[in-house]
Amino acid sequence: MPQSQFEELIQRTRAGDRGAENELLEKCRAYISLVARAQIEGWMRTKFDASDLVQQTLLEAHQGLSRFEGETEAEWLGWLRGILNHNTLDFARRYQGAAKRDVKREFSIDRAGQQPEASGQMKWELPDQADTPSRILLNREQEIQVADAVSQLPPDYQEVIMLRNLQRLPFKEVAERMQRSPGAVQMLWLRALNQLQELLEQV
Structure with missing residues (x-):
């Protein structure tokens, strides 16, 4: 989707357009699902499924739309990743007694498949x-x-x-x-x- 159309969806969503909100969240489902799967370590997968994180993240995004202050696709995805990261840590703490986490293998959602460029872009x-x-x-x-x-x-x-x-x-x-x-x-x-x-x- 062109950037202008995505930003229009964001604007309509913030204006209370429920159809635009549903479309916006649905367009991000596969993205959130992929990053959520990458976020979960092996021992965590035995305790909960990535789909649980996806549903929780999209639900909280819906409930917290008034807290989103950005306007662009990058800002929107960054906001969703922040919610997902918080939920992943929350789920991990809930089950941390089940297995010892290997700190060296902890996976930062902000670094999922990314590395910094000289320009500062990811x-x-x-x-x-x-x-x-x-x-x-x-x-x-x-x-x-x-x-x-x-x-x-x-x-x-x-x-x-x-x-x-x-x-x-x-x-x-x-x-x-x-x-x-x-x-x-x-x-x-x-x-x-x-x-x-x-x-x-x-x-």
Whole structure:
């Protein structure tokens, strides 16, 4: 969705247009879902599902619309990530007695698949520098489109992209989590990127 249309949705939502609000929240569902999945560590997944975080986040966004002071898509997504981050920490504290958290593996939602550019802007960047299609740059203006495209991928493609590109795990650890060989995981990852690129080119 063009920036101007997204900002118009925000303005209509703030003016009390319930239809615009529903459309705005629904457009962000896949994005919030993807980041929520990346936010949850392995032990946390046995206690609650990412969908719980998504529902809670969207509900709180609806209830707290009057507290949103931004106007742009980037500000809106940042506000949603803040709500999601708070909910994730709250859920984690609730179940922290179930397992010991590995502080070194804690995942900051503000760093999900991103790294700072010299300009101070943040981008989703695939860490490997191999030839196409293993490296795709996706800036902030494309986050919702990327999340929508990822949500259309098969589950194992979604998983390998989430682990490799959002959580930035080495292939060895990705292979362990997915119970596959490192070589098989690398091939799966490349196929996932190929299909993701095809979907993005259709947008």
